Amino acid sequence: MQLTGNMFAQLGAELGHEISTLPDFPAEIRAPQGTLGGVSGFQVELGSGVYTPGDKADVIVAMNAAALKVCTLGSHFNHPQAHFDEEFSLYHRHAIVIVDTDSLTDKDLEKAQYHTDNPFTELGIPESVQIVPVTLTTLTKEALKESGMDNKSILKCRNMFALGLIYWLFDEPMEKAIHLLEEKFKKKPALIAPNTKVMVDGYNYGQNLALSINQIRLEGQPSEAHGTYTSIAGNKATAWGLIAAAEKAGKHLFLGSYPITPATDILHELAARKDMNVMAIQAEDEIAGVCTAIGAAFAGDLACTTTSGPGLSLKSEAIGLAVMAELPLVIVDVQRGGPSTGLPTKTEQTDLLQALYGRNGECPAVVLAASSSANCFDFAYEACKIALENMTPVILLTDTYLANGTALWRVPKMAELPEIHPQTVPEELKGHFNPALRDERGVRYWAYPGMEGYEHRNIGLERDAERGTISTNPENHEVMVRARQAKIAQIANSIPDLKVIEPKAKSQEPKSHELLLVGWGSTEGHLHAAADELHCDLVQFNYICPLPRNTHEVLSQYKRIIVCELNTGQFAAYLRSQFPDLPIEQYNEIQGQPFAVERIVKYASK
Amino acid sequence: MQASDFKSDQYVRFCPGCGDHAICMALQKAMAQIGIPTHEVAVVSGIGCSSRMPHYLNTYGFNTIHGRGGAIATGVKTSHPELTVWQMSGDGDCLAIGGNHFIHEIRRNVDLNVCMFNNRIYGLTKGQYSPTSPKGFVSKSSPFGTVERPFVPAQLVLGAGGTFFARTLDVDMPTTVDCLVAAQQHKGCSIVECLVNCVIFNNGTHAWIADREQRAEHSIILKHGEKMIFGANNDKGLAVEIDPVTFVPKMIVVPADDPRVLVHDATQPDPTLHRLLGLMGQDRIVSVNAEPDNDLPIALGVIRNVEAETYDQAVNGQIADIREKAKVKTFDELTSTLESWQM
Numbered sequence: 001m002q003l004t005g006n007m008f009a010q011l012g013a014e015l016g017h018e019i020s021t022l023p024d025f026p027a028e029i030r031a032p033q034g035t036l037g038g039v040s041g042f043q044v045e046l047g048s049g050v051y052t053p054g055d056k057a058d059v060i061v062a063m064n065a066a067a068l069k070v071c072t073l074g075s076h077f078n079h080p081q082a083h084f085d086e087e088f089s090l091y092h093r094h095a096i097v098i099v100d101t102d103s104l105t106d107k108d109l110e111k112a113q114y115h116t117d118n119p120f121t122e123l124g125i126p127e128s129v130q131i132v133p134v135t136l137t138t139l140t141k142e143a144l145k146e147s148g149m150d151n152k153s154i155l156k157c158r159n160m161f162a163l164g165l166i167y168w169l170f171d172e173p174m175e176k177a178i179h180l181l182e183e184k185f186k187k188k189p190a191l192i193a194p195n196t197k198v199m200v201d202g203y204n205y206g207q208n209l210a211l212s213i214n215q216i217r218l219e220g221q222p223s224e225a226h227g228t229y230t231s232i233a234g235n236k237a238t239a240w241g242l243i244a245a246a247e248k249a250g251k252h253l254f255l256g257s258y259p260i261t262p263a264t265d266i267l268h269e270l271a272a273r274k275d276m277n278v279m280a281i282q283a284e285d286e287i288a289g290v291c292t293a294i295g296a297a298f299a300g301d302l303a304c305t306t307t308s309g310p311g312l313s314l315k316s317e318a319i320g321l322a323v324m325a326e327l328p329l330v331i332v333d334v335q336r337g338g339p340s341t342g343l344p345t346k347t348e349q350t351d352l353l354q355a356l357y358g359r360n361g362e363c364p365a366v367v368l369a370a371s372s373s374a375n376c377f378d379f380a381y382e383a384c385k386i387a388l389e390n391m392t393p394v395i396l397l398t399d400t401y402l403a404n405g406t407a408l409w410r411v412p413k414m415a416e417l418p419e420i421h422p423q424t425v426p427e428e429l430k431g432h433f434n435p436a437l438r439d440e441r442g443v444r445y446w447a448y449p450g451m452e453g454y455e456h457r458n459i460g461l462e463r464d465a466e467r468g469t470i471s472t473n474p475e476n477h478e479v480m481v482r483a484r485q486a487k488i489a490q491i492a493n494s495i496p497d498l499k500v501i502e503p504k505a506k507s508q509e510p511k512s513h514e515l516l517l518v519g520w521g522s523t524e525g526h527l528h529a530a531a532d533e534l535h536c537d538l539v540q541f542n543y544i545c546p547l548p549r550n551t552h553e554v555l556s557q558y559k560r561i562i563v564c565e566l567n568t569g570q571f572a573a574y575l576r577s578q579f580p581d582l583p584i585e586q587y588n589e590i591q592g593q594p595f596a597v598e599r600i601v602k603y604a605s606k
Numbered sequence: 607m608q609a610s611d612f613k614s615d616q617y618v619r620f621c622p623g624c625g626d627h628a629i630c631m632a633l634q635k636a637m638a639q640i641g642i643p644t645h646e647v648a649v650v651s652g653i654g655c656s657s658r659m660p661h662y663l664n665t666y667g668f669n670t671i672h673g674r675g676g677a678i679a680t681g682v683k684t685s686h687p688e689l690t691v692w693q694m695s696g697d698g699d700c701l702a703i704g705g706n707h708f709i710h711e712i713r714r715n716v717d718l719n720v721c722m723f724n725n726r727i728y729g730l731t732k733g734q735y736s737p738t739s740p741k742g743f744v745s746k747s748s749p750f751g752t753v754e755r756p757f758v759p760a761q762l763v764l765g766a767g768g769t770f771f772a773r774t775l776d777v778d779m780p781t782t783v784d785c786l787v788a789a790q791q792h793k794g795c796s797i798v799e800c801l802v803n804c805v806i807f808n809n810g811t812h813a814w815i816a817d818r819e820q821r822a823e824h825s826i827i828l829k830h831g832e833k834m835i836f837g838a839n840n841d842k843g844l845a846v847e848i849d850p851v852t853f854v855p856k857m858i859v860v861p862a863d864d865p866r867v868l869v870h871d872a873t874q875p876d877p878t879l880h881r882l883l884g885l886m887g888q889d890r891i892v893s894v895n896a897e898p899d900n901d902l903p904i905a906l907g908v909i910r911n912v913e914a915e916t917y918d919q920a921v922n923g924q925i926a927d928i929r930e931k932a933k934v935k936t937f938d939e940l941t942s943t944l945e946s947w948q949m
Contacts, residue, residue, distance in 0.1 A: 014947050016949060228941075228946045228948055229947055240941075243937060247937050274924065274928040275932030275933075277925060281921065283710075284677075284706055284707065285706055288680070291677030291680075292678070293681060294678055295650070295679060295683075296681045296682070298650075298682060299648070301686075318674060412941075449647075449666040449686065450645060450689065452643070452645040455644050455667075457661050459668075459670075
């Protein structure tokens with residue numbers, strides 16, 4: 001299902017539509033098929049002005065009885081007497097629901113915990129929903145009866161029949177679809193012919209049988225600038241941002257990492273990029289992941305570690321070391337549902353306070369957040385730039401939604417990316433260097449092993465502000481604590497101002513001028529859509545620590561400020577602590593899923 | 607180069623009489639003898655008395671956090687294999703809080719020189735038992751004696767697939783320098799267990815061999831290619847005896863002129879004999895009440911020294927091989943491989 005969804009989204013993107021996707025799958029690798037817990041889904045929104053994967057689907061493809069139930073009842077699928085309810089259902093009451101009726105046998109219904117033999121009535125699906133029953137399994141077998149393939153292999157092609165049918169429904173050209181399929185199965189050429197056959201049969205099925213449903217035509221062209229485009233998942237974009245930054249900075253890229261959902265794809269991508277001179281090592285644990293990176297940073301590299309919430313907890317002490325030793329280090333935290341093991345495959349924004357404050361001592365670090373799958377590239381790049389130029393750890397927050405979702409990405413050229421000037425050390429310090437010496441910005445100089453005449457001892461202990469050696473002097477400690485804070489604070493001088501995103505159409509109602517939606521990180525798409533509906537302004541933060549310099553100036557212009565987050569109000573609390581005079585209201589959801597735009601609108605309209 | 611080239615300007619703050627002073631001097635001597643320039647040497651440590659060592663060596667140094675020196679040193683060496691990397695650690699730093707990094711740096715055979723200062727006590731936190739304290743050991747955190755079995759470092763290192771293990775004693779400067787030089791010459795993860803005395807919290811812990819009068823009878827300095835002879839009068843030798851029923855081999859003491867006396871082969875890939883040598887005399891230290899049924903000496907010197915591919919070489923070698931054949935080497939070339947389209 002994930003492959004089918006991806007192919008549909010990619011074809012859409014290649015045809016010039018904006019896309020946003022949301023893969024949603026169980027934590028288990030081979031969750032029992034046909035059971036309610038084993039439903040794997042893929043949500044795609046395409047067209048123009050696409051900010052999110054959408055709230056309620058226009059079209060649903062349910063490959064079995066369990067999927068039908070989960071799609072119809074949404075989060076209420078486990079409630080014994082639940083019926084279709086538009087508030088919870090994954091589709092709206094005028095949606096098209098395509099169902100594989102071959103997968104609605106008594107056994108299938110029992111597995112999916114139905115109590116009657118009529119799933120549609122039992123689920124209370126309203127008549128306004130167009131149900132399209134298709135004998136997908138039978139038709140696939142029919143299509144491949146002369147292929148000589150065994151039954152099991154044939155059944156694996158079932159998804160392609162559904163894909164063909166969807167292509168017909170959205171009136172997508174088959175030629176391009178076939179070309180894309182050939183690309184996808186390039187490494188398994190034997191599978192190209194049967195899958196193509198099934199896909200084309202699915203397309204023709206829609207056409208020939210003249211299904212009593214109308215085709216859907218997507219409107220509009222992307223509003224983005226001209227250029228080369230591709231669709232990219234957030235984790236891959238993050239990995240490539242790191243690669244690009246290393247090349248720009250003229251630094252060797254080192255990654256120390258340990259497998260953890262949903263961050264592992266970054267490790268996979270970087271481990272595969274030895275051609276780009278990336279050194280990606282899989283360490284013995286999360287702590288060794290960050291510590292090997294700190295070792296590489298000490299030795300002069302662009303050093304990174306990638307993880308998710310539980311791993312960030314384990315790395316806390318070592319991040320504190322990098323703060324104290326004032327070494328450049330990029331920590332990518334792909335947030336997932338917590339606490340503890342929590343919801344490993346679901347999305348959440350609950351690591352913000354951990355990123356800001358989750359270390360012992362006064363321990364400031366830079367915190368950034370990407371706000372789309374595509375700009376994971378930009379902020380991974382920016383994280384490296386800030387780290388190398390300011391000798392500090394930078395924590396980049398992304399999340400499951402950005403990491404696994406894909407978006408349209410305009411592929412940049414190396415020449416157009418901003419310059420990176422890693423901190424160095426002046427020649428005149430040769431022979432009397434120490435690790436406490438700072439430039440006019442308050443950033444310490446960087447000398448590393450191999451450089452003759454700059455031998456020094458770096459430490460996690462407090463150091464003397466002048467000599468750089470161990471110091472327990474009380475006044476010196478305060479001087480150093482403030483020096484480390486000032487170093488982070490001055491980074492605000494080199495980051496862009498906060499921008500107000502205006503709605504498509506501003507309402508004439510004065511009230512909407514007074515309302516501001518505020519978000520950070522991955523919720524940008526959903527909040528953008530909500531702000532459009534509310535005709536109100538939006539600000540979305542990518543720079544969390546330090547905040548953009550004009551933050552107070554912007555926020556103070558509004559009477560009602562609603563900070564929307566997928567947690568219980570961590571950014572709202574942070575903003576309140578920075579700007580106690582502002583009337584900060586909060587709207588929160590903590591369900592392991594991206595926002596539902598309609599719920600934000602409903603709340604803000606109160 | 608002179609030992610003084612490797613002395614930093616820092617005042618050495620080990621307690622007066624601490625065994626670490628001697629190892630510090632031995633390190634400066636060994637580094638001078640090895641002759642690698644100070645700026646090409648990185649010394650990484652964790653936390654503990656021994657982890658203060660980088661401050662006293664005029665090289666690049668990094669005194670980090672408790673237990674993590676091994677992982678940080680792995681990062682330094684793997685990313686920059688041209689550097690000579692030392693790790694300074696203690697029995698607590700290395701075998702307790704840093705145990706995972708310790709076994710993995712050995713398993714991977716990262717080309718590091720690791721000095722593990724074993725005083726069988728936590729000194730810097732003022733006297734708690736460590737993973738090498740004998741069972742029954744009374745300390746501030748074990749007022750009624752510990753109930754746990756200690757690690758024998760030699761056994762742990764060999765169990766983790768170690769390619770180099772040496773043991774030395776703070777009061778034996780020549781053997782210490784020899785072991786440190788051999789550790790540097792060995793390509794791979796070289797563990798040097800430095801038996802050091804904690805004059806404040808565990809005074810006399812190694813007295814059985816540290817006392818000058820007893821040392822010759824209670825220890826043997828192993829030298830590759832030489833007969834295993836020891837004793838105040840060089841009248842004793844070591845041999846292996848295999849139990850005819852259980853086939854379990856054990857070390858025995860025989861007269862020096864016995865034809866069964868073994869010749870030490872540190873380069874033997876099979877670790878069986880190295881393990882037996884490493885375990886000699888260790889039953890005296892596993893429990894405070896131990897009364898060993900043998901008079902085997904404690905082995906000092908280089909016990910094991912075998913060649914194997916190092917992690918840093920392997921990682922860098924793989925990248926070099928792939929880059930040689932790679933069609934894509936820059937970001938712009940990389941993005942040109944994407945399935946993309948123009949808009």
